[in-house]
Amino acid sequence: MYAHCIPVQGSERGAIYDLNKEKILYVPKSMIDLIGYLKKFTIKECREMVDSDEYFNEYVDYLIEHDMAFKTNTPMRFPDLDLAFHSHERISNAVIEYTAGAYDIRALFHDLNLLRCKHVELRLPKPDMDGIQLKQMLRNSNSTTIRSIDIHMVYSEIVGDKDFHALLDDNKKVRSITVYGSKSRTSDYTRNLHYVLNDLEIETRKHFPANVFVVNMKFFTESHHHNVYYHKKVCIDRTGAIKNCLLHSKSFGTFSEANRLQDIDKDPEFTKLWNIRPDDIEEVRELEARYAMLFSQDIKCEDGKYYLIEPSGKI
Amino acid sequence: MANNKKQSSENSNLESPFLEELLVKLPIGFRFMVKTETESIGELYRRVRFSQSRLHQSKQYMNYASFKPLSNILLQEQDPETEHTHE
Incomplete structure (x- = not known):
């Protein structure tokens, strides 16, 4: 995968975030699993692991056709994107x-x-x-x-x-x-x-x-x-x-x-909400689009778990 | 026709970024290119340095928009028919 194309697993389907083209491509969960294997093993090894050759070829061709992946003999030269976030503002x-x-x-x-x-x-x-x-x-x-x-x-x-x-x-x-x-x-x-x-x-x-x-x-x-x-x-x-x-x-x-x-x-009380990530919120932690969503609802903490306080009962 | 266009551009104070000698050698489309101050185009404000802060010892703060929505307000385009029924 290109470094700017990042797979995210959801509970019902997966998503590939293309951060250069600024779009999300929704894909089956099995494709996200396959991408995980392709990062660790060679194409030949992955093909042997997968039951169906047809399914494997279809997924790999799909990724290459959509400009999200490429074949290489030197994957170590293409490291993952550093996901660290720094900003110098105290209030942005x-x-x-x-x-x-x-x-x-x-x-x-x-x-x-x-x-x-x-x-x-x-x-x-x-x-x-x-x-x-x-x-x-x-x-x-x-x-x-x-x-x-x-x-x-x-x-x-x-x-x-x-x-x-x-x-x-x-x-x-x-x-x-x-x-x-x-x-x-x-x-x-x-x-x-x-x-x-x-x-x-x-x-x-x-x-x-x-x-x-x-x-x-x-x-x-x-x-x-x-x-x-x-x-x-x-x-x-x-x-x-x-x-x-x-x-x-x-x-x-x-x-x-x-x-x-x-x-x-x-003020620690004021900044309390700053660090509650989408991955920490129960309703959204399994959504594949959680890294592209903005949650303006207040957040409550119950038994060490975070929940959105949503008046309409839906996200 | 291209010359007429060039003349009309000159009349309206729109300057070509290319010299006439160069334009003769270039494809005709280049005659339609004109210089415009970035300050006059709202979308290009990001390239204009205009602000300073003595406190932070900087005179070159550039204008640009935030990468994320600032608040809960998001106006989406309305269907003209819906707009009509409101009236």
């Missing part, structure tokens, strides 16, 4: 829900800079800021380590199309703007400015869909060691409460002058 992403004057947003951006935060999702659930205020708020992200900002905000009469374009021109860190509850304006897809009919409050209450898979090298390696959804993430709700996720009720204090974010990653 933040979800900020903000209403005008709720807390000191300048201090928050300062703290995120100290934590080397890279990506921010900014939610503005109330139409209480005009274009100039938005621009001023986002200027706090200049001279920080933040590399991208995605804005989700409710439709406001006082922020016009020109204001959004001025905002995108002024702050290149803004990667996308999504305006909810709006049908009177036209989206500009080239600039990632979207007007949608959806209700922001409803969208924020939904879990990340279980049928959406994220296949890439970083996601795959991170999910082997951490919970990708919670790992190095901090969320601040509209009242300033510090959380692991805005869907959770549990908070770790309110962001204020006395309770800053600077040492949040050193």
Whole structure:
């Protein structure tokens, strides 16, 4: 197998993650077993182990045809991919829900800079800021380590199309703007400015869909060691409460002058969810796509086993 | 026709990345290639260095998107018919 094509066994079927093409190929469990044998033994030895020559040839041809494997006399020259995951950020992403004057947003951006935060999702659930205020708020992200900002905000009469374009021109860190509850304006897809009919409050209450898979090298390696959804993430709700996720009720204090974010990653209670891997969660540990899934549900621990707390009873 | 296209490109301030002497030798498709600032194309922002942090002693932070979704929000494309019924 090519190093970037990694087989994963599930309870009902197997999957081969092609991390270069960023796709998953679902295969029978027996093919994953065969790939395991082919790593240890030569083709000739494997052929002798397998009952049917036809079945063996079919599987090997399938892997080669799909550009996932090749024949070689020197397999030792093609080592497996190192699945270690390292990142230098103390907090890599933040979800900020903000209403005008709720807390000191300048201090928050300062703290995120100290934590080397890279990506921010900014939610503005109330139409209480005009274009100039938005621009001023986002200027706090200049001279920080933040590399991208995605804005989700409710439709406001006082922020016009020109204001959004001025905002995108002024702050290149803004990667996308999504305006909810709006049908009177036209989206500009080239600039990632979207007007949608959806209700922001409803969208924020939904879990990340279980049928959406994220296949890439970083996601795959991170999910082997951490919970990708919670790992190095901090969320601040509209009242300033510090959380692991805005869907959770549990908070770790309110962001204020006395309770800053600077040492949040050193709180063992806050980081508890970071290291619960998909392999540790009972409902998902046998899913073949578990290294490409994002679980936004809270996690409970019973008898040393982890379970997802899912209101609808399904993943 | 290619020359007309080239002229219209020049008129709209779109510059060819190739010299005219080279374009004569190249296949006709090369005349349709124009230079554009990466800053003007949202998808290419990742190549633009623009940020700095004195605290971290860096002036060359590049913009790029996260490799994973940041939160539970995921907007999926709606069927136009469904959208119509909402209205």
